[in-house]
Amino acid sequence: MSDWFTVEKIDSQTFAISEYKHWEETHCYLLCGRERAILIDTGLGVANVREVVDSLTELPVTAVTTHVHWDHVGGHRYFDDIAVHEKEKDWLSVGFPLPLQAVKKDLTKVPCDFPSDFRIDDYRIFQGEPDKIFRDGDWLDLGGRKIRVVHTPGHSPGHCCFYEPEREYLYSGDLIYKGCLYAFYPTTDPQLFYRSVQRIRTYQTAKVLPGHHELDVPVSLIDGIGEGFARLAESGRLRQGNGLFDFGNFQIRL
Numbered sequence: 198m199s200d201w202f203t204v205e206k207i208d209s210q211t212f213a214i215s216e217y218k219h220w221e222e223t224h225c226y227l228l229c230g231r232e233r234a235i236l237i238d239t240g241l242g243v244a245n246v247r248e249v250v251d252s253l254t255e256l257p258v259t260a261v262t263t264h265v266h267w268d269h270v271g272g273h274r275y276f277d278d279i280a281v282h283e284k285e286k287d288w289l290s291v292g293f294p295l296p297l298q299a300v301k302k303d304l305t306k307v308p309c310d311f312p313s314d315f316r317i318d319d320y321r322i323f324q325g326e327p328d329k330i331f332r333d334g335d336w337l338d339l340g341g342r343k344i345r346v347v348h349t350p351g352h353s354p355g356h357c358c359f360y361e362p363e364r365e366y367l368y369s370g371d372l373i374y375k376g377c378l379y380a381f382y383p384t385t386d387p388q389l390f391y392r393s394v395q396r397i398r399t400y401q402t403a404k405v406l407p408g409h410h411e412l413d414v415p416v417s418l419i420d421g422i423g424e425g426f427a428r429l430a431e432s433g434r435l436r437q438g439n440g441l442f443d444f445g446n447f448q449i450r451l
Contacts, residue, residue, distance in 0.1 A: 201244040201312050204253070205412060207404075208364070210342070213412055214249050216240050220307040221268050222410045226368055228361075229254050230339025235261045235280075237359055237368050238408065241304065242271020242323065244312045259329065261337065263370030263408060264356040265289050267300045273323040280329035280337075282348065285355030290326045294384055297322055331357070344368075349397060351390025352379060358397060365403035372397065373419055374407035377448040380437070387435045387451055391426040398423050422447055 205213045212227040219241060226237040227250055234256040239246050250258055260276040263269055265288040273279055273289075281289050288294060300322055331337075333348035337359070347358045352371045359368040371379070372393055380387040398419055405414040425444040429435040429451070434442075439451040 199244040199248065199312050202246065202249050204249060207366075207406070211364075211366070212253055213406065214240070214246060215412065216243075218311075219243075219309050223268055224406070224408055224412060225272075226406055227253055227258075228339060228342065228344065229256055230342035232256070232340025234258045234339060235337055235344065236276070237261050238263055238269040238370070239272030239276070241268055242274065243304075243315045243320070245275055246272035247275035259337075261331075261359070262289075262327075263358070263368070264353040265293065266353060266371070267293065267295070267303075267322050269370070269408065270323045273325065278329070279325065279327045280331055281327045282346075282355035282357050283330050283332055284350070285353065286327055286330060288355075289324065291324075293322045293324070295322075333357075347397070347400075349393035351386050351388075351393045353384055354386075356393070360400055360402075365401055366406060367397065367400060367402045367404070367419075368406045369397070370408045373405055373414070373422060374409045374411075375414060375418065375446050376410045377441070377450055378422070379450050381450050385437070387426075387429075387437060391423075391430055391435060394419070394423045394426055418446060425449055 203215045203217050210229040214225040216223045223240045225240050228235050234254050239260050259278040262281040265285040331346045335346040337344040345360045349356050349358045349372050380390045402416050407414050442449045
């Protein structure tokens with residue numbers, strides 16, 4: 198099994214599978230129930246994340262997508278059962294809205310110790326037909342464990358967070374994390390991003406599990422990001438093309 202991934206135990210049924218060797222520092226989350234498991238995102242796709250998953254559970258696993266960006270769906274090819282929000286089904290099955298060469302440039306822009314069998318010339322953006330489509334408010338039932346789909350557009354049209362009421366866990370994807378929050382791409386929407394953060398602020402959250410960078414994220418970061426967006430909105434600067442705004446623990450790029 199590749200040493201590319203780092204596994205951290207959140208609780209007895211929840212694991213973070215991370216790619217700390219790469220500048221993106223992506224996190225995938227394995228959630229196990231009594232009957233089945235889900236893997237929230239599959240990372241960069243430069244090593245076989247399925248091998249890690251299989252070492253942690255024998256349950257049938259569905260790959261569940263926060264959003265169809267290359268750094269979150271790279272390992273989808275290792276799974277037979279894939280779920281995505283309805284607004285990004287075509288990104289997965291028809292075509293990703295970014296050229297392969299641009300993705301390769303992003304992937305390799307910072308030198309890192311890639312797995313020995315990785316070849317950038319062979320790298321491809323995952324493309325395939327999803328097996329399941331989910332919508333806002335849907336529930337993912339793992340058997341004794343239920344996860345709610347929360348549609349949080351802005352970073353992408355079909356971006357979703359996943360909320361677990363029993364544990365009060367929020368799997369926040371690219372909506373909440375320590376680092377630079379991106380709302381400047383043509384497919385992003387700063388106003389929707391702001392509204393999505395405001396919506397997430399209403400959830401009773403005990404733990405934030407982000408899509409990138411530091412895994413230990415204070416719950417207060419949700420309010421901090423909400424307030425940052427509010428300041429930009431109130432000053433009339435919450436528009437694409439206005440540049441980078443630094444708020445300490447996070448930045449917003451418009």
